C-alpha cells in the first residue's frame with residue numbers, strides 16, 4: 001500500500017540542472033564521472049534525475065526512480081581540491097555517500113550551496 005508522505009516533505013524548494021559526480025558510495029571511493037543531472041531539493045532530501053525533468057516525469061510512470069539523498073546529518077562544503085573545475089562543492093551523507101556538484105555560473109552554484117546548507121541546518125542531525 002502506498003504511504004502518503006507529509007506535505008512538508010513533498011514541497012520542492014529548488015530545482016534545476018547542475019553537473020554532478022558521485023565519488024563515494026557507503027564510504028567506498030568511486031571513479032569520478034561528471035554528468036548533467038536534474039536536481040530537486042525538498043526539505044529533507046535531494047533527488048538526482050539522470051534525465052531532463054520532462055523525461056523524469058514520464059519515467060516515473062514506469063517506476064524508474066531517481067537517486068535520493070537523505071539530508072539529515074549530511075555535510076556540505078566547498079571542495080576546491082577535489083576537481084580542476086571551478087565552483088565545486090561536496091555533499092557527504094551520514095551513510096557515507098559523497099557527491100560533487102558544479103556549475104560554471106557563479107550565482108547558480110552559490111544559490112544551490114546556500115539552499116542546501118539551509119535545508120541541512122534546519123534538520124535534526126541524526
Ligand code: I3S
Pocket residue numbers: 031032033034082083084085
Ligand atoms: O579527480 P580526477 O580523477 O582527476 O577526476 C577526473 C577524472 O574523473 C576524469 O575521468 P577519467 O578517470 O576517465 O580520466 C574526468 O574526465 C575528469 O573530468 C575528472 O577531473 P575534474 O577535474 O574534471 O573533476
